[in-house]
Amino acid sequence: MTIEVRAVEAWTKPIPAPDPVSAAFWGAAAEGKLLIQRCPSCGSRQFYPRAMCTTCGTDPEWEEASGRGTVYTFTVIRQQGAEPFKGEVPYVVAMIALDEGPMMMANVTGCAPEDVSIGLAVRAYSVEVEPGVGVVYWEPAEERP
Amino acid sequence: MDSGVAKSDIDGYLSASMGGGDSESPASMAEYLGVDHRYIDGTMTGGSSFEFHLQHAAAAIRQGLCETVLVTYGSDFLSRMGRTLGTGGFGREGQHVQGPAQYEAPYGNTLVGAYAMAARRHMHEYGTTSEQLAEIAVGVREYAGLNPNAMYRDPISVKDVVNSRLVADPLHKLDCCVISDGGGALIMTTAERARDLRQPPVYVLGAAGGQTHWHISQMPDFTTTAAATCGPAAMAEAGVTPDDVDTVQLYDSFTITVLLLLEGLGFCKRGEGGAYIAEGHLRRGGDLPLNTDGGGLSSCHSGMRGMFLLIEATRQLRGQAGAAQVPDCNIAVACGSGGWLSCIGTVVLGREHP
Numbered sequence: 001m002t003i004e005v006r007a008v009e010a011w012t013k014p015i016p017a018p019d020p021v022s023a024a025f026w027g028a029a030a031e032g033k034l035l036i037q038r039c040p041s042c043g044s045r046q047f048y049p050r051a052m053c054t055t056c057g058t059d060p061e062w063e064e065a066s067g068r069g070t071v072y073t074f075t076v077i078r079q080q081g082a083e084p085f086k087g088e089v090p091y092v093v094a095m096i097a098l099d100e101g102p103m104m105m106a107n108v109t110g111c112a113p114e115d116v117s118i119g120l121a122v123r124a125y126s127v128e129v130e131p132g133v134g135v136v137y138w139e140p141a142e143e144r145p
Numbered sequence: 146m147d148s149g150v151a152k153s154d155i156d157g158y159l160s161a162s163m164g165g166g167d168s169e170s171p172a173s174m175a176e177y178l179g180v181d182h183r184y185i186d187g188t189m190t191g192g193s194s195f196e197f198h199l200q201h202a203a204a205a206i207r208q209g210l211c212e213t214v215l216v217t218y219g220s221d222f223l224s225r226m227g228r229t230l231g232t233g234g235f236g237r238e239g240q241h242v243q244g245p246a247q248y249e250a251p252y253g254n255t256l257v258g259a260y261a262m263a264a265r266r267h268m269h270e271y272g273t274t275s276e277q278l279a280e281i282a283v284g285v286r287e288y289a290g291l292n293p294n295a296m297y298r299d300p301i302s303v304k305d306v307v308n309s310r311l312v313a314d315p316l317h318k319l320d321c322c323v324i325s326d327g328g329g330a331l332i333m334t335t336a337e338r339a340r341d342l343r344q345p346p347v348y349v350l351g352a353a354g355g356q357t358h359w360h361i362s363q364m365p366d367f368t369t370t371a372a373a374t375c376g377p378a379a380m381a382e383a384g385v386t387p388d389d390v391d392t393v394q395l396y397d398s399f400t401i402t403v404l405l406l407l408e409g410l411g412f413c414k415r416g417e418g419g420a421y422i423a424e425g426h427l428r429r430g431g432d433l434p435l436n437t438d439g440g441g442l443s444s445c446h447s448g449m450r451g452m453f454l455l456i457e458a459t460r461q462l463r464g465q466a467g468a469a470q471v472p473d474c475n476i477a478v479a480c481g482s483g484g485w486l487s488c489i490g491t492v493v494l495g496r497e498h499p
Binding site for chain 1: 229232241262363
């Protein structure tokens with residue numbers, strides 16, 4: 001296990017619907033593994049998972065990522081009309097550049113929105129929101145004093 | 146009717162709509178309008194759809210697939226959905242989300258948030274400021290004051306923009322477009338046919354499109370759009386350079402959208418958009434007046450604004466823009482952005498036959 005799996009009491013946010021390609025990603029995240037795809041032919045890495053390499057078209061393979069990354073860019077959502085997010089403002093939506101290269105969207109939690117900056121080192125954790133579905137979050141990599 | 150084309154002359158039809166279902170599909174719309182076409186296209190790239198339509202229609206007319214094209218757009222977005230587009234979220238409570246959206250929906254991003262991430266990255270890389278972005282909203286509002294149909298017409302200052310509440314950092318309320326109902330239509334035909342019509346013709350000098358991603362989380366570089374490729378391509382086809390352009394009608398869903406398009410189109414260097422805007426080029430009386438109808442930021446935005454860019458560029462080139470008329474307007478560029486800075490379409494229009 002490379003990323004921590006945390007419990008969730010009740011999940012009311014939108015739920016990813018696993019499909020033949022994404023099921024492996026969500027399932028792994030629920031078990032503490034962050035998966036990306038790597039092309040066995042050209043070596044390109046990609047996220048989100050697809051049935052083909054976007055560079056050369058070959059069937060990609062799964063690769064376990066380190067769960068480490070940095071904030072590439074972010075915003076603080078302060079106005080949001082949709083439940084349950086409405087009750088959580090302000091919160092951070094960020095693009096995380098994984099150490100392995102690809103980027104993914106996620107929330108950065110575990111610190112005040114004011115403490116998030118571009119370049120901040122972050123680490124992944126996941127929350128199992130349904131059996132076999134782990135949603136990945138990120139938090140600052142260093143413990144705050 | 147405005148153009149003097151008889152309805153029976155229309156033999157090509159293009160349209161796009163957002164969230165309207167089958168009843169707003171191009172085929173259904175053609176039936177409703179009673180258009181007997183031999184060429185139809187419903188390319189849907191979000192707000193830039195109509196720049197792509199113009200490109201496709203021009204090619205179809207040149208190819209002889211049709212002679213006279215109608216492009217339509219109508220939206221009751223405000224009436225139907227209220228002001229939920231920008232900050233309503235992309236997934237409902239407890240909903241199972243399929244497709245690429247499943248990798249974004251759990252995180253509660255908003256449409257404003259997507260553009261805010263681009264603005265934040267541009268500020269980080271180039272030192273762009275909120276005040277520079279605000280200049281865009283201030284200039285466009287000045288033009289809205291000249292348009293009796295604009296939603297917001299009272300002048301605003303840079304201070305008003307940066308002091309308006311943050312919706313998604315670093316974008317403030319007045320960095321965001323309005324939400325409205327709206328619609329428009331345009332007719333395209335051969336230059337020969339256009340000569341005898343009621344309105345002075347405006348010529349398509351160049352048109353090009355491009356795409357870098359669709360979902361915002363797939364944007365390869367948050368400070369570069371496909372305008373960087375399709376802008377120069379459209380201008381090369383037209384045989385013009387940015388210096389030749391008299392007015393720009395740019396997609397202003399947000400202030401940052403304008404800045405990224407300006408840089409992509411080559412009106413300033415990459416990263417220098419903020420300084421360029423602060424120099425006042427885009428203001429009324431400047432050398433490159435922007436969104437002379439009041440834009441999406443102040444006049445109207447019904448979800449897919451690309452149609453209005455083409456209409457306003459045409460009004461300017463015909464000399465029919467009233468108090469907002471740009472003097473000696475010969476070349477206009479319309480550039481639409483669809484999705485989340487995803488699909489960009491650039492059109493160069495001219496007053497004189499090329």
